[in-house]
Amino acid sequence: MAERIEVVESQTGDRVEGQTSELQRRSSGGLHRVVIVGGGFGGLQCTIDLKGAPVHITLIDRRNHHLFQPLLYQVATTSLATSEIAWPIRSLLRTRPDVETLLATVTGVDTAGRRVLLDGGDAVPYDTLVLATGARHAYFGHDEWEPFAPGLKTLEDATTVRRRLLLAFERAERATDLDERQALLSFVIIGGGPTGVELAGTIAELAHENLRGDFRHIDTRDSRVVLVEAGPRILPAFTEDLSAYAKGALEKLGVTVELGRPVTDCNADGVMFGGQWLRARTILWAAGVQASPAAQWLDAPADRAGRVLVEPDLTVPGHPEIFVVGDTAMVNGPDGTPVPGIAPAAKQQGGFVARTIGARLKGEPSAGAFRYAHAGSLATIGKRAAVVDFGWLKLTGWTAWWLWGLAHIYFLIGVRNRLAVALSWLWIYLRGQRSARLITQGDAGGEALAKD
């Protein structure tokens, strides 16, 4: 049965200024209104954990799906289909009559009037606001590099990267100039964090194993895969020995790892790093992120990456009714270093905020400060090795890969997605066949094959 919510007067009519839309007049049934912006790991966890609390929740996202970002690189590298790692938000919450899902883009927050402003002039009033709006990849003041070095944050990013990867091989097959062919078979990944390492490892396997034999004029094993990192080692969040292991594992897959080489230029022809120019037609960006504009909406203090400098309880200074969680928030962990921008951290923060809201409504003492518990760091190198750092336990190689794989399947939402991802992985192992080798959005005659 579809839920029907009667249209009655807003409880906050006195506070609402300017245009009063029908959306605003929709009722919360007199309940405390929690508005959550963002259906990623943080926002979704907060929504889930508020179950049973005496609140009316409005969850706003500009996309209709929750995305399992840790596996996004597998969509980009033809291992998984888009629908295997994304799930419609309103479908996840269909059994929750206390939750209203809105597909809308937030344009700002009226903190005085306690309203979230939407595209089209609508506004949604709140008693408590949770901003979980995430981050985008960023180019450190070089936004002009974006067309040449796409990043990886959305499903469209992933299909764009996939199209570029596959088209590079197709164009190399048709290329008659040997220099051009080598440029087409050169793949540069900028940034040695987990995403960069995972992209480089999978692209190397794609070129050296999976695509072998599919072409007649090129040998895909002639491909050059280069991972460029400005710092002294890859995977800086891991211990030094795990970083060294990962570097060795990548090199065994045929990846060239360039350390201590910041990128200084990037265009359609290639990339300049550490004073060296490399001709390459495919450049991928995995080097940095910029938080969503939540700090601007709130006029709140932020760090250089745009993350809101929140209080220890994740509220915005001067606004105890506004929480910021996940990649948009900057808060220190118990060891004095910033809480990392990873899914488990966002989920812990979302859960903490739900508990805080629940305690406040019951008049109980506040949960105090958010305490981040680091469960561990994981990264894969291709389909046969991984590094796992639980602090008390460090693993590499095959065992680490299996642990990584099981953990990711476990954290996927829904039995069906788990089966589908397991089936896709099984096929890569058994048959070497990657299931999502589709070039879409632009065919051979379109922009995609155009010579830049």
Next chain:
Amino acid sequence: MAERIEVVESQTGDRVEGQTSELQRRSSGGLHRVVIVGGGFGGLQCTIDLKGAPVHITLIDRRNHHLFQPLLYQVATTSLATSEIAWPIRSLLRTRPDVETLLATVTGVDTAGRRVLLDGGDAVPYDTLVLATGARHAYFGHDEWEPFAPGLKTLEDATTVRRRLLLAFERAERATDLDERQALLSFVIIGGGPTGVELAGTIAELAHENLRGDFRHIDTRDSRVVLVEAGPRILPAFTEDLSAYAKGALEKLGVTVELGRPVTDCNADGVMFGGQWLRARTILWAAGVQASPAAQWLDAPADRAGRVLVEPDLTVPGHPEIFVVGDTAMVNGPDGTPVPGIAPAAKQQGGFVARTIGARLKGEPSAGAFRYAHAGSLATIGKRAAVVDFGWLKLTGWTAWWLWGLAHIYFLIGVRNRLAVALSWLWIYLRGQRSARLITQGDAGGEALAKD
């Protein structure tokens, strides 16, 4: 091991005029060169059946994938993922060293010089040419309707239709004007052939069953799904009693079937049919097709739909070295009516051409005229009914649906895709969950939610 083909002089250097590119100089090892344009059902079958023949094959397609078009409507209606019904062509042919796959767009045919002209100025010489370039949906001289009534021929068409369908419900959830809400919940499908029937049935199920309970301000069961057909009955390729059964089955799903009502206008606001105006924000086109421009490339006689009027042996009049098959060819079946534009017909024609080429090369007598054997007609109405017409056997209902489902899974390429599609269907049955409910390529703030 990747195949390496040496670059030697073309066997047809004397016939080649103008620019001689490196592509042309690539060798066929002195073998008879067959160029096949189009990796759909006809072109792929011809390639497969030429296995072992003393020929060198170049298969050209502007997309990198073979598409299982009979299930495309299921991608459009959120049942299947794109990668479940598409497979990279060069991967399908990786074990065939005699086949070279080219991702390229054909711009014309130089019949005098026996060369296929490609984008970018390249040309591929042939001794025998097979054109299997398919058809696009067509608007009977009303191309201005296309933006308002998208058709369904490519994967991008399917994701476009899916986005429009899902966004209509999202926009209805946010709509405050009741007339606008009703227009958003009105879905018109133009054309009562199998595609139109299958779209209408699935959209009705989506609205009346699967999406129920996901929204808070609309009842998706208020949706209106209208199937408009200009002729006197739907599914005209079936017998009259099966047409009548299909109409009743659609009506049971809540579809309004409008017969004998040609569409005379179509815009962002709705559609005019049989003198009646219906406000609707989602209009889908399943009413007609236009063949690819093969006839223009060849300067060959064509029918109104642009199909080449081929000889009984599927060659082009005056060009025994050029074959046309599938949706681009017009030839009569043994009963004197045109061979239908369906996958089995294209596959039979592709196989016939492969046999003819083989016979010619052996100096055997030609296989004579192509004889079409109609295996049967199938169409589904939602997920519980179908109509099957084998001539000697007619089935409806549940049994027909199962036969339809098994036949389609059988004809999918690859064990993995069969498992994946079976899993997706199983989940729709068991859980009512459709796996591909993603809105991609345009978010809430983009064109997609813009008010036209």
